[in-house]
Amino acid sequence: MEEAQNWSACLERVGSHGDREAFSALFAHFAPLLKSFLAAGAGQNSENIEELVQETMVKVWRKASNYNRSQSNANTWIYTIARNTRIDWIRKQIRQNPNQLHADDIYDAEATVTPHSSLIALRNKRDVSAEIKKLPPAQSEVLALMYFQGHSGQQVSEALNIPLGTVKSRVRLALKRLKIALAENELELEAQEEAHA
Amino acid sequence: MIGRHPDSALLVEYASGSLELAPSIAITTHIQFCDQCRRTVESLQAVGGEMLEEAASAPVSDNLLDNVFARIDSDSKDEQSLSNVQHEVRKAGGENEVLSELASTVPAYVRKFLPAEPLKWRFLSPSLKTATISVGEDVNELSFLKIKAGGKAPVHTHKGTEITVVLKGCFSDEEDLYQPGDFIVRHAGETHQPIAAQNEECICLSVLSAPIQLTGIKSMLNPFLSFAPS
Numbered sequence: 001m002e003e004a005q006n007w008s009a010c011l012e013r014v015g016s017h018g019d020r021e022a023f024s025a026l027f028a029h030f031a032p033l034l035k036s037f038l039a040a041g042a043g044q045n046s047e048n049i050e051e052l053v054q055e056t057m058v059k060v061w062r063k064a065s066n067y068n069r070s071q072s073n074a075n076t077w078i079y080t081i082a083r084n085t086r087i088d089w090i091r092k093q094i095r096q097n098p099n100q101l102h103a104d105d106i107y108d109a110e111a112t113v114t115p116h117s118s119l120i121a122l123r124n125k126r127d128v129s130a131e132i133k134k135l136p137p138a139q140s141e142v143l144a145l146m147y148f149q150g151h152s153g154q155q156v157s158e159a160l161n162i163p164l165g166t167v168k169s170r171v172r173l174a175l176k177r178l179k180i181a182l183a184e185n186e187l188e189l190e191a192q193e194e195a196h197a
Numbered sequence: 198m199i200g201r202h203p204d205s206a207l208l209v210e211y212a213s214g215s216l217e218l219a220p221s222i223a224i225t226t227h228i229q230f231c232d233q234c235r236r237t238v239e240s241l242q243a244v245g246g247e248m249l250e251e252a253a254s255a256p257v258s259d260n261l262l263d264n265v266f267a268r269i270d271s272d273s274k275d276e277q278s279l280s281n282v283q284h285e286v287r288k289a290g291g292e293n294e295v296l297s298e299l300a301s302t303v304p305a306y307v308r309k310f311l312p313a314e315p316l317k318w319r320f321l322s323p324s325l326k327t328a329t330i331s332v333g334e335d336v337n338e339l340s341f342l343k344i345k346a347g348g349k350a351p352v353h354t355h356k357g358t359e360i361t362v363v364l365k366g367c368f369s370d371e372e373d374l375y376q377p378g379d380f381i382v383r384h385a386g387e388t389h390q391p392i393a394a395q396n397e398e399c400i401c402l403s404v405l406s407a408p409i410q411l412t413g414i415k416s417m418l419n420p421f422l423s424f425a426p427s
Contacts, residue, residue: 020266024262027262027265028262030249031257031261031262032254032255032256032257033249033250033252033254033255034249034252035255035256035257036252036253036254036255037248037249037252039255040252041214050257050258050261053257053261054261054264054265054268057265058265058268058269061265061269062269071239072239072242072243072246073243073246075246075247075249075250076242076243076245076246077246078246078249079242079245079246079248079249080242080245082249083213083214083245084214086214087214091333101218101310101332101333103214105309106218106221106222106225107221107225108225108229108306128240128243128244128247129243129247132244132247132248132251133251143209143244143248144248146209146210146213146215147213147244147245147248148248148252150213150214150215151215152210152215152216153206153207153209153210155215167206168204168205168206171205171206171209172205172206175205175209175237175241178240178244180205180237180240180241180244181233181236181237181240182205182237
C-alpha cells in the first residue's frame, strides 16, 4: 500500500510540474512490467513491443495532469492507458484505414466520477488487491487469459477446452471472491449454480 | 430502475480490452445510466492494475527512457493541436438533426458517435426506423433504432447476438418492460416483438453481430435488411 501511494505521488508530481525524476522512477518500475504485459496480448508482433511501451509511457506523461488518486491507484490508471494503447495498436495492424475513433473515446476516459462512487470504488480496490492473490488457480487462470492475452470468454473456452458457461461461472465466482458487486440477474444465476452444486 | 445489465464476463471483456468497439460503446452507454455497473468496471480495471503489477518484469532497452523523453520534447505541441482538432470534430456532430432532437435526453457520451452529416434513416416497418453509425469495425453493426409511440417492431429472429440499450422512452416485449439504461441481450434463435410505450417514441442504441431475420410474411423483406458493419 505504501508503495502504491508512492507511485500515486510520483504521478501527481509529473502532472503538476513535469517532474522528470518522478517520471524516471515510474518508468523504471512500470516499463518492464508493461513490456511483458503488452507482449502477452500482442501475439506475433511482439518484436515491436518496446514501441508500445514507449507509446504508453509518453501517454502517461501527457495525461498525468488528469490523474486523481481518489479515483484510482497508479497501477490501475497506467493499466487503462496500456490497455487502450494496445487496442489502438492492434486495430492499426488489422485495418488499412483505421477509423478516427480511439479507445479513449470508446471508454469515455475523461468521465467524471462522483465522490461517493469513488469512495466505494476505493474500498473495493483495497479488497481486490488483497484477494486477487488468493483466487483458486482455475479462476485466476481465466482472469489471466482475459487480462494478459486479451482473450474473450469464447477464446478462453477454446484455449482451455471448457464450455463457455464454465468460463462465465468461473468469472462470476472470481468476482464474488474479489467482492466485486454483481448485478441482480447474475445473483440469481449464482443462486441457481449453488443449488445445483 | 434499471433491470437489465451486461453479465460479468462481458464486463471483464470490456475492462480487459478484448471486446469489439461496438459492444464496448454499448457498455459505456449503459454505465452512463448505471452507477452499479460503473463501479464494477472501476473495480475490474483495478484487477487489471493488479495484474500489471504482477506481470513478470522484462528488461527494456537502455535507451528507451531517453527515447520517451525525446518524444515528449519533440511532439508534445503537435499532439496538443491534434487533440484540439478532434474536439472540434466532435462539436460538429452537435449540429446533427437527431442530436438537436435528443440533446436533452441522450448522454453526452453517445453524441460523439453521431456523424457531422445527418443520419440516414431506413424504415424497417411503418413504425420502426434505423440509422447505422460507422465506428470502423467489421464484426458488429452499430445503429440507432426509433420505434414510434405505441408502434410495433416486426417480429424477428436473431441469427447472431443483438444488444439493445434504451436511450429514451420505453419498450416492452413478451418478456419484460425496458427503460432508459436497460442493457438487453438477445441471442441467436430468440424471436421477439418489441412494442414502444403508448406515450412516447422509443430510441435505442443497437449492436448486431449478424443480420436479424424477419419471421412470417415480413420475411419477404429480408433482402432489404442489408447488414452493413462499418
